[in-house]
Structures are given as C-alpha cells and as structure tokens.
Amino acid sequence: MSKSDLEKRTVMSPDGEPIEINPLQDYFCDARPKVHEPVLPIFEKFLNWARSESLWVLGFGTGCGAIEMRPLMTPRFDAYRFGIQWRPTPRQSSVFIISGYLSVKTLKRVIRSYEQMQNPKFVIALGSCTINGGMYWDSYNTIKRLDHYLPVDVYIAGCMPRPEAILAGFEKLKELIREGKGEGANLYAQNFDWYKANQKKIIKDWDMPDYNW
Amino acid sequence: MEFGIKQILYLLLTLFIVLNYGLILQGIMPKIAARVGRRYGIRWYQPYLDLIKNHAKRSKITHGVMYYLGPVFRLTGGIGLLLFLPVIYGSPVFGNLSFAGDLTLVLFFQFFGVLGMALGAGESGHPHSAIGVSRGLSQVTALELPLTLGVISIAMQYHTLNISDIVAAQQGGVMNWTIVTNPFAGAALMLTFLGSMGRAPFDVVMAPQEIPIGPPTEYHSGFLGVLQLNRAIFPVAKLILFMNLLYGGATSWPELFIKTFFIYLWSVFVGVAFPRFRVDQSVRWFLGVPLLFGIIAILLI
Numbered sequence: 001m002s003k004s005d006l007e008k009r010t011v012m013s014p015d016g017e018p019i020e021i022n023p024l025q026d027y028f029c030d031a032r033p034k035v036h037e038p039v040l041p042i043f044e045k046f047l048n049w050a051r052s053e054s055l056w057v058l059g060f061g062t063g064c065g066a067i068e069m070r071p072l073m074t075p076r077f078d079a080y081r082f083g084i085q086w087r088p089t090p091r092q093s094s095v096f097i098i099s100g101y102l103s104v105k106t107l108k109r110v111i112r113s114y115e116q117m118q119n120p121k122f123v124i125a126l127g128s129c130t131i132n133g134g135m136y137w138d139s140y141n142t143i144k145r146l147d148h149y150l151p152v153d154v155y156i157a158g159c160m161p162r163p164e165a166i167l168a169g170f171e172k173l174k175e176l177i178r179e180g181k182g183e184g185a186n187l188y189a190q191n192f193d194w195y196k197a198n199q200k201k202i203i204k205d206w207d208m209p210d211y212n213w
Numbered sequence: 214m215e216f217g218i219k220q221i222l223y224l225l226l227t228l229f230i231v232l233n234y235g236l237i238l239q240g241i242m243p244k245i246a247a248r249v250g251r252r253y254g255i256r257w258y259q260p261y262l263d264l265i266k267n268h269a270k271r272s273k274i275t276h277g278v279m280y281y282l283g284p285v286f287r288l289t290g291g292i293g294l295l296l297f298l299p300v301i302y303g304s305p306v307f308g309n310l311s312f313a314g315d316l317t318l319v320l321f322f323q324f325f326g327v328l329g330m331a332l333g334a335g336e337s338g339h340p341h342s343a344i345g346v347s348r349g350l351s352q353v354t355a356l357e358l359p360l361t362l363g364v365i366s367i368a369m370q371y372h373t374l375n376i377s378d379i380v381a382a383q384q385g386g387v388m389n390w391t392i393v394t395n396p397f398a399g400a401a402l403m404l405t406f407l408g409s410m411g412r413a414p415f416d417v418v419m420a421p422q423e424i425p426i427g428p429p430t431e432y433h434s435g436f437l438g439v440l441q442l443n444r445a446i447f448p449v450a451k452l453i454l455f456m457n458l459l460y461g462g463a464t465s466w467p468e469l470f471i472k473t474f475f476i477y478l479w480s481v482f483v484g485v486a487f488p489r490f491r492v493d494q495s496v497r498w499f500l501g502v503p504l505l506f507g508i509i510a511i512l513l514i
Contacts, residue, residue: 034272036271036272047265047266047269050262050265050266050269051266051269053259053262053266054259054262054263054265054266056263056266069499073248074252075251075252078247078252078253078254080247080252080253080254081252081253081254081255081256083255083256083259083262089352089430089431090432091430091431091432091433092267092432092433093435099424118270118271118272118273118274119270119271119272119336120270120271139216185271185272187256
C-alpha cells in the first residue's frame, strides 16, 4: 500500500454513484483508549495471580536482544515451565518485549503493535539501549529512552542480558503484577496526550490514526 | 427415559467432568511431549490459568455479529458433539441425549464448529484468518473422506446408526472390539484421528509460527477464552466417540479416563516422532493410505 492510498478521496462505484472514502477512518478505529479500573480488590488479586502466571509474549525482534530470547524456549532454559508462552499476534499477547534499540522506523510499528494489545498489557524493555540509548546513544536514527513513548514495566539491563537475566526479569514482572502495579495500559490511557506528543516528535511522517484500537 | 430437570443436571455434570478432564489433558499432554524434547514442560494446571487470564482481560474489540458468533458456533459444535454421545455405556443418566440415528448427527457436529469459525474469522477481516480458515477447511475436508468411509463401514458391520448399539455389540472382551473385528475401518479412523486432534504432523493449520495461528488470529480476550473452552471439550468428545466406535465404550468414568487417555496418547506419540506436513502434503496423505484403508473396509464388510 502506498501513501497516496491512505488519502481521503471520492471514488466511483460500479453503478456510477460517487462514494467518499477515508481509509484512515474506514480501516482503523481511532477512538481514544479508555481507562479500565480494576474490579473488587479481593477478586482483582486472584485475577492478577492468574495474569502473572500466564504471560503470553509478543515477540518483536527489534534489536540484537531478540537472539537472547530464543534460548528461553530450549530445554536449557525452558521458560514454558514458568507460564511463559510465545504468541504470534498482538491481540492475544499480554507481554510486549522490546528487545533492544528502536529505530525511528521500528518505533512506529512498535506503537501500532502495542496499541493492538488488550488491557492489561505489560512491557519489558530488554538491554541498555532501551534505558539510555546504550551504544547507540548518539545515533541520529534511534530513540534513547523507551519510557517516553510507551509505559515500561520492567527494564532488564545488559548488553545483551543473558537468558538467566531475562528469566529474572520475568519473575520481577510477575511480582509487580501480583502487587497490582502492572497498570501500564491504564497509565498509557491516562497520559495519552503526553505519549502521543512524544511519539509525534520522533515520527515525522505520521500517516496513521492517533490510536489503532 | 423422560427428559426432566434431573436429566439436565446430569448433562451439566457430564459437561463439567469433561471440561475439567479436557483441561487437565491439555496440561499433561504438552508436558509429555516436552519430556520427549528433554524439557520440563508446562505446569499441568497451566490451561486453567490461561483460561482465567483470557476471561480476565479488561478490554475487547469486536468486528460485528458473526465475529461474536464464531466462537459460540465452535463451542456449540463441541458441546453438541458431547451431549449426543452415549458417554457411559449402560448408564441411564450418562447416556445423555443419544438416540437412534446419533452417528450421523455426530458426524455433522464434527464439521459444524469449523464452519462457524470460518464465518467468524472471515468477518474479522484479518487476511491471516482467511488463509488459516481455508487451509484448515481443506485439511478437515480431506480427512472427512476416510473418516466417513470408516464410519459407514462400522455402521454396515453392525447394521445400525445408533452408537449405543455399536457399543453394545462390542461388549464381552477385547476380541469383540471393532478395532479387532474390523481392523481396516479401525486403521482408517485412527489415521484420520491424528489429523483431527490438531497435533503434529497435522498442526500447521494452528501452528503459531506459520500463518500466524490460523483462524483465531484476531480472537482475543473473552472470545479466545470461549475458543479455549471448546479446545478442552471438543477433543474429549472426539476421544469418547472413537472409544465408543472402536474400543468397546466405557461402563464407568475410570474406564473412560483410561481408554481416552491412551487414545489421546497415540496422537502425541505420532506428534513427537514426525515433523509437520504442509497442508497440501497432509491433504495428499489423507487421500492416500487412510482413504485406501477406508475403501478396503467398505469392500470387505
């Protein structure tokens, strides 16, 4: 799809009637995200326990960190025994792992994937690049602090972190969720304007709706 | 037997037992497969957690009416298949809704859920869903052929379309089981069984890393939760069907658990030993040896 396909225009239908189409509105829903308040505390505690023990990961190999995630599936580290599974679609996932540096181009895709995930959702930032830019601190094309663009729950430092460190990060995330602190999705909805302003500062050719579900 | 409130309660009890058994099987079988790969594997209660987690998701989005109905159709297919089966042979209460021609209805219910899913996934508008559905349907259609031939062969053998009568004819020891008395129909059924369980080598339709996850690509939160419920109930219902057709049925719940466990294990054995087929390969495979067995079974009866 080229960029001109996204522009608003009038087309002729086969029976000669003009139709207004606006792909950005027709293909995507651009309603703002809503804050979903937690339910009764005692009930929420139980649900949070289930959420923490069933972490479905959206694998998004943005940087070199992706190579350290593969061993987690192998017999040596076997993350499945901790309730961690890889899912191929953002719709079904609850944990988004940003595995390393984010170039401006990738940031756009990351935002879209993140917004397609359903509340509650958690973000793990992998490697030093997501904290302060790491070895790409002076690059013209990568972002430095991921926290300015998406609400991050857990940072795993290292260049690159070993699989053991990633497992420890997952354990930390589980603790946070059980304590009821994994409210990144609500945080994103509350500070939506601030996050969007930051994102638009970086992404110059913004050709998508403000929120993709 | 008259149909009253007591019968409905027993139906719900059947559903409850089968749901829990299905969820536990879903936990144990991947664990067995993982041990073959020298992994520790998931916890046996992981399917329960996943189910709770998916239902506990706070937001969901919809694509229209059919999108809602897809998982409902699918679950209806699973529950319908289960409720029209005589679950425990000879039991006045766990015979459920089985009746004289239930074998034909059960064959229909096998396909029902897939069709509902196709409609629902089609409405989601996700291209991967559409590709996944067309691949899934072509595989199911291919395996229906030997399956139906095997079932017809068994129906001809016992001169009945009533599953209860088929079970009754197999009582009195292993030598009376259909798998012994009609081995070709048994072989055709057990080979198609591999395909319908959604495990390797026939799991490319649902394989997460292929066309991302096939039909349920767009399903999430509660929708996926309903699909997961069906993924617990439907395999057990199919196991009970195959147990009734080939292995003499069960006269008690423990006997049912033991027999269905080993029938399920057959698909796990094959799954860990063989790599995946592509869809075109699996279609060709189903139309080869299993179909041949089905035809021989029909000719020999």
